[in-house]
Amino acid sequence: MAEPVPVDAAAELVEAEAPLPCVIRQTYRLPSLARTAVPGQFVQIEVQEQGPFPMTRRPLTVSDVDPSAGTFTVVFEEVGGGTRALGRCGRGESRRVLGPLGRGYQTLPGDWLLIGGGMGAAGFPLLSRRVDVRRTLLGARDADHLLEAGCPNVSCATEDGSRGSCGLVTALCEGVDWEEYDHVALCGPLAMMEAVARLIPPGRLDRVQVSTESRMACGWGVCEGCAIPAVDGYLKCCTDGPVIAADRIDWNAWRETLP
């Protein structure tokens, strides 16, 4: 089956809420995307229709879709000018949305373990609909950043102990029997993902699907701006990923790119 070509279209914001104090959840109507997006894919949303800035769109994971309503949902934190401006988008307004973009999770049969840090869990609701999730391990700064909705069987940790155990998600991972799961989905900040990856027996890393992030300019494969260090050179986050098998990633080189 040919991959669906990404479509750039104006999508109406039909619902916006703040499920947590620091998190925004927006639902846009875009039937073609709602039909074709698979878990782990993302969209490039134009922050403002008018005016030259910001010059690039902002990449957000497709958090969930409702094909019958023709809508999809994104969940994000306001971290800078772009996400702040997008967060002010009002119901009934439209934004240009380009998607679906990238390669998502290989939604294989078997038992899945989901491990997410912060907004890394944004894509888990859609993934949870398409695979058999036995358990979800979530970590976040605090309860206000913890995306539990749509995730089955959650255990969680927060750095300030405001929900779940106090500490990092790696602590939760230490108790995991990796043999119990056929597949692992891992998504979160690089430092967290690297720490988790180090806990996993190297022989099983090929079953760990990592949802990567990189600064992006285009999001559709032409600018070469979104390099992820891989064992055999660089991969493009936007078209080779964002979901990449853990054993293909050069974790050391990737960590070195942190500021």
Add this chain to the structure above:
Amino acid sequence: MAEPVPVDAAAELVEAEAPLPCVIRQTYRLPSLARTAVPGQFVQIEVQEQGPFPMTRRPLTVSDVDPSAGTFTVVFEEVGGGTRALGRCGRGESRRVLGPLGRGYQTLPGDWLLIGGGMGAAGFPLLSRRVDVRRTLLGARDADHLLEAGCPNVSCATEDGSRGSCGLVTALCEGVDWEEYDHVALCGPLAMMEAVARLIPPGRLDRVQVSTESRMACGWGVCEGCAIPAVDGYLKCCTDGPVIAADRIDWNAWRETLP
């Protein structure tokens, strides 16, 4: 008496209306300015408080003041990005206003004739309160651009004939007996002012006070951006003017600066 030092202060917009389809009239509260501004002076209004653009303020003539209410009024046409954005300023919002700026009319006793073209008449209401106006001649593109309010004894001409006689204000001037008036105030587009000045006997040009306009950056005398060609070099519109005696202006050199 020392000239009042211009003050830069946030002024609240207390009233906004569109007296004509193409004209905006805004009243701001700024008691010091309402008290000290004299006819022909102007203010520099910051278009937006936030954000880097536009980089400069926009100069607008003080159209009228109400010292008891502590307010002043500007009247302007939306011609570009700056005036358009300023026109969207809502009641209750504030803008930084720097003023009063420049030298206004010498409000001498005697009989005055006011001659205005388009927005050039913006300053006539305040002038009319402070001097004896016997007659006002106004010209404009059409009735929608004709600022009659606050002007005594108006005769007018519009280019499309939608109000007053059909034609230019120069036609109205042709019938004027210049000896009848002790002082003339002239304000409008350069081409119009030059045409009028040419109708006036050269010996009387010293009694014609011209309210000039120039692109400005600062408005308070430091950038040298607002040169008006004068018989003895350049004058600064913002501090030597904006009101300049007609016989000091080098009309030929000024006309040549038109695009």
Add this chain to the structure above:
Amino acid sequence: MRRVDSLRCSLWGRTFGSPVMLASGTAGFGLELHRMGCLEGVAAVVSKGTTLRPRAGNPPPRVWETRMGLLNSIGLANPGVHHIVREVLPEADSLPCPVIVNVSGDTEEEFAEVVSLLEGSPVPFGYEVNVSCPNVARGGMSFGADPLVVERVSALVRSASSRPFSVKLTPNAGDMAETAMAACAGGADAITVCNTFLGMKVDWRTGRPAMRRGVAGYTSPALLPLVVASVHAVSEAVGVPVLASGGVSRAEDLLELMAAGAEMVQVGSLVLRRPCAAGELLRDAGELLR
């Protein structure tokens, strides 16, 4: 300088109804855009920078949006000219518009070598020689910094090529008019004005630059007046067509660059945000001219 009343233009014996070209590095070889249906209004695609050997490119971050611009430090990531001739150009042959191949080299001779290899493909409409890239023999200083070097590179490409080529100047090295004349003396058939400006972002809290190498290429719609000035200066200095590149974010900018002396206008960063920018610009420019 001239009044603009039409969007018709011509380059190297071909006439176009649209002056919009896609700039190098922001459109790949046009294949992705073609799939997305975004080549309407595109007179020609300028390919991403092609080098003799494959290049992995720089470590991330490679792009960084600043408050009013975009820094990039891609490091000319590309699969190398052999792969491009074999795998990419044949596919690009199916595009509805011609492809101009942008070439870079580590040495003066390498430019000519890349071009010779591209001569083996029937696809390129012409070449764009990117003299902004670092000259390995001169400690990484850009080839474009020295008019004599630019003339030599042009002459080497001229003798390797049966096709027309443009030399793409750098704005980071003095008088572009002088460099343009040198390029023409070497045989250039057009001048592209210009590549990205050197820019940098530093985090004052840490004292570290955003991009690993410190400086990077900076693009911003606010640079338009700099590009207009350079396009004008170059178009007064040379007889060949000037291809403007830099700062276009709306149809007015396109027309202004043409008025300043550009025969055609490239669009770069805008395409990253709006893949179908060319068609949108052409439509808006047509409306402005009506």
Add this chain to the structure above:
Amino acid sequence: MRRVDSLRCSLWGRTFGSPVMLASGTAGFGLELHRMGCLEGVAAVVSKGTTLRPRAGNPPPRVWETRMGLLNSIGLANPGVHHIVREVLPEADSLPCPVIVNVSGDTEEEFAEVVSLLEGSPVPFGYEVNVSCPNVARGGMSFGADPLVVERVSALVRSASSRPFSVKLTPNAGDMAETAMAACAGGADAITVCNTFLGMKVDWRTGRPAMRRGVAGYTSPALLPLVVASVHAVSEAVGVPVLASGGVSRAEDLLELMAAGAEMVQVGSLVLRRPCAAGELLRDAGELLR
């Protein structure tokens, strides 16, 4: 590059609690600003450009705001050094901060001549030598375009002056680090990075430029990354303090330029909009550092 954790800085043996200087041409001699109560937070005022003879300046329009920047073509309008020494500097002596006099010349020697005349006044804290202005002897090409000329001008000023001086570079002429080294070889005590970029606006409907001379000086907050890159390059190349000039529109920009290597930071266009910008920047920067 360095972390910034304090706003203290020093120049020519004097320490300052604020790094903010007012740039040349946008603050006069500080007198108007002093009357408006806007010199709080100002470490020093750099005066408008001073020349040997009075200059009327260019015909209007002299300023033109574009969509994201400001073009200016003032033509160094000023009453000449004699008038300045006699009438202006004595008044400027009452300012709460030092004044650095910005000097320009039509010829290499004229710079030194202007400086000799300024030596007759006790007021200047030092000088800023504007080598971006056109060199009449070289057909109007900027002095700053040739490092050898810059070295000679610096040396001439050095021998005419008992006071320290900065050389203000132009961004329109190749490698600023090289020119900065030439200025220091000639005896400069600081380098100002940098003057305005050449820009142009053309009306595509008429084919005419907005400014009579075509090109003009262009300033824009979006140019900040270019100035950051140049400040960094120059500060790595020379041992004297670097005074940044260009692109500051908020406190973060100030801190970023310091992080890139500037000892002090000049604010130009922003003062035109916000006369009290220096105090506002200082307050905001203090809050960011807290």
